[in-house]
Amino acid sequence: MQQILMTNTLTGKKEPLKLLDPASNHVGIYACGVTVYDDCHIGHAMQAIYFDIMRSYLRYCGYKVTYVRNYTDVDDKIINRAKERGISPAKLAADMIAGSERDMRAIGVSAADFEPKVSENISEIISMIQTLIKNGFAYSTKTGDVYYRVRKKSDYGKLSNRKPDELRSGTRDIVAGEKEDDLDFALWKSDTTPDASWASPWGKGRPGWHIECSAMSCKHLGKSFEIHGGGRDLVFPHHENEIAQSEAANEAPYANIWLHSGLLTIDHQKMSKSLGNHISIQKFLQDWPAEVLRLGFLMNHYSSNIDFSQSFFQTCHKRLLYYYEGLVAMDEYAGNTKSAPDKSTIEAFHAVMSDDFNTVAAISAINKSFKQARELLTSKKTPQKQAEVSAIAAGIREIGQILGLFKSDAASEVQKIKIKLLPSLGITESEIQAAINERKDARATKDFARGDQVRDTMAAKGIELRDTPQGTVWSVKFLGDE
Numbered sequence: 001m002q003q004i005l006m007t008n009t010l011t012g013k014k015e016p017l018k019l020l021d022p023a024s025n026h027v028g029i030y031a032c033g034v035t036v037y038d039d040c041h042i043g044h045a046m047q048a049i050y051f052d053i054m055r056s057y058l059r060y061c062g063y064k065v066t067y068v069r070n071y072t073d074v075d076d077k078i079i080n081r082a083k084e085r086g087i088s089p090a091k092l093a094a095d096m097i098a099g100s101e102r103d104m105r106a107i108g109v110s111a112a113d114f115e116p117k118v119s120e121n122i123s124e125i126i127s128m129i130q131t132l133i134k135n136g137f138a139y140s141t142k143t144g145d146v147y148y149r150v151r152k153k154s155d156y157g158k159l160s161n162r163k164p165d166e167l168r169s170g171t172r173d174i175v176a177g178e179k180e181d182d183l184d185f186a187l188w189k190s191d192t193t194p195d196a197s198w199a200s201p202w203g204k205g206r207p208g209w210h211i212e213c214s215a216m217s218c219k220h221l222g223k224s225f226e227i228h229g230g231g232r233d234l235v236f237p238h239h240e241n242e243i244a245q246s247e248a249a250n251e252a253p254y255a256n257i258w259l260h261s262g263l264l265t266i267d268h269q270k271m272s273k274s275l276g277n278h279i280s281i282q283k284f285l286q287d288w289p290a291e292v293l294r295l296g297f298l299m300n301h302y303s304s305n306i307d308f309s310q311s312f313f314q315t316c317h318k319r320l321l322y323y324y325e326g327l328v329a330m331d332e333y334a335g336n337t338k339s340a341p342d343k344s345t346i347e348a349f350h351a352v353m354s355d356d357f358n359t360v361a362a363i364s365a366i367n368k369s370f371k372q373a374r375e376l377l378t379s380k381k382t383p384q385k386q387a388e389v390s391a392i393a394a395g396i397r398e399i400g401q402i403l404g405l406f407k408s409d410a411a412s413e414v415q416k417i418k419i420k421l422l423p424s425l426g427i428t429e430s431e432i433q434a435a436i437n438e439r440k441d442a443r444a445t446k447d448f449a450r451g452d453q454v455r456d457t458m459a460a461k462g463i464e465l466r467d468t469p470q471g472t473v474w475s476v477k478f479l480g481d482e
C-alpha cells in the first residue's frame with residue numbers, strides 16, 4: 001500500500017496516514033459541508049474538489065474510503081433567509097440541497113458515501129448532549145439552553161493553539177447571566193421556530209452548530225477515525241469545539257489527521273455579494289467549462305490560499321486547449337496502436353500525490369508528459385514510436401481520471417474551446433478562415449513573403465496557423481509554461 005504523507009493541522013507536521021485498523025485498509029474521512037441558505041459559490045467548490053481528489057487518489061492507491069460530507073440544514077442564517085422569502089426553513093434548505101447536488105455533479109464532484117443532514121440526526125445529537133451532561137462537560141440553564149463547559153477540557157485549544165485564558169469570547173450567542181463562563185458555547189438553543197425546532201429533555205429547541213458534526217461523524221465513522229477536513233476558516237471555533245465535544249463524550253481520541261484547505265479570494269478580495277465579486281457555481285458555468293475551475297484548483301496546493309481572476313480563468317482555458325490538442329495529436333499519431341499507461345508517468349504521479357496531495361507537481365508531471373509526446377510527434381512514425389505515444393496518452397488519461405480532467409472527447413472539446421476563446425481575442429472564425437485562404441492563395445503563387453505575413457499577423461492576434469498534410473489549421477496560442 002502506498003504510504004501517504006499529509007500535513008496535520010493538529011501537529012503542524014507532515015505525517016504518514018495511519019489507519020486505525022491497518023488490516024482493513026479502511027480510511028474514514030469527514031469533511032464539513034455547506035450551510036444551505038444560499039446557492040453554492042466557487043469557494044464551496046474549492047473545498048469539495050480538493051476532498052474529491054483526495055478520495056479518488058486514496059481509492060486509486062487501494063484504500064477503502066468512507067467519505068462523509070454533511071449538510072447544515074438548521075441554522076440562524078437559514079431561518080432568517082426563509083423568513084425574508086416567506087417560506088419555511090425546511091423548504092428553503094431542501095431547495096438549496098437540491099441546488100448543491102446539481103452544482104456538485106456539474107463540476108464533477110461525485111456524492112459522498114453519506115451526506116447526513118442535521119434535521120435527520122436530532123436524536124443522535126440529543127443523546128450526545130446528554131452524555132456530555134452526564135460526564136460533567138455540559139450544563140443546562142433554566143431558559144432551556146445547554147452549554148459546553150470549555151475550561152473543563154484541559155487540552156482545549158490544541159488544534160488552533162489557543163489557550164482558554166487567551167480567549168475572551170469565542171461564541172456567538174451570549175445570553176448574559178445564563179452561562180457559567182464567557183467561553184462556554186451552545187450545544188442546544190431554546191427555540192420554537194416552526195419547522196426548525198424539536199422537543200428535547202430541555203424543552204423545545206435546536207442544536208448549536210458544532211455538535212452536529214460530532215454526532216454525525218460518530219454515527220457514520222465511529223468515535224475515532226482517520227481524517228477530518230474542512231476549510232481553514234473552520235479551525236476555530238468549529239473544529240476546536242468538535243474535538244472538545246467528541247473527546248469528552250466518547251472518551252476516545254477524535255480524528256487522527258486534520259486537513260484544512262486554503263481560502264479563496266477574487267482579485268485579492270474576499271468574495272462577497274456586497275462587493276459584487278461573488279461567483280456562484282451556476283454563474284461560473286455560464287462563462288466557463290467546469291474543467292477550467294478544476295484545473296485552476298489543481299494548479300494550487302490544497303492547503304494554500306488561492307486568488308482567482310478572469311485572466312487566470314482565461315489562462316486555464318488556453319491550457320486546457322493545449323492539453324486537448326495534444327491528446328488529439330497523440331491519438332492521430334498512435335492510430336490503432338493501443339498501449340498500457342506509461343509506467344514513468346504513473347510513477348511520477350504517485351511520487352508527488354503521496355506527498356501531501358501535491359497537485360501542483362502532478363500538473364507539472366502532466367506537462368512534462370505532453371512535452372515528451374510533442375517531441376515524439378515531430379519524428380517519423382514507427383510502430384515503436386506509435387506505441388510510446390499511445391502509452392503516454394494512456395498515462396495522461398489515467399491520471400486525468402483521478403484528478404477529474406480529460407473526461408470529455410478530446411476532438412470535440414478542442415472545437416468548443418477554440419470557438420469560445422475567440423471573442424476574448426477580438427477575432428471571428430470567418431476572419432481566420434479568410435486569412436487561411438489568403439495564405440493558401442499566396443503560397444499557390446509562390447508569394448511566400450505574403451504567406452508568412454498573413455501567418456505573423458494572425459500570430460500577433462493570438463492565433464496560430466499550422467500547415468498539415470490536410471491543409472492549414474488554426475489554434476489559439478498558448479504561451480504558458482509547457
Ligand SMILES: [Zn+2]
Binds near residue numbers: 031032238
Ligand atoms: Zn463541521
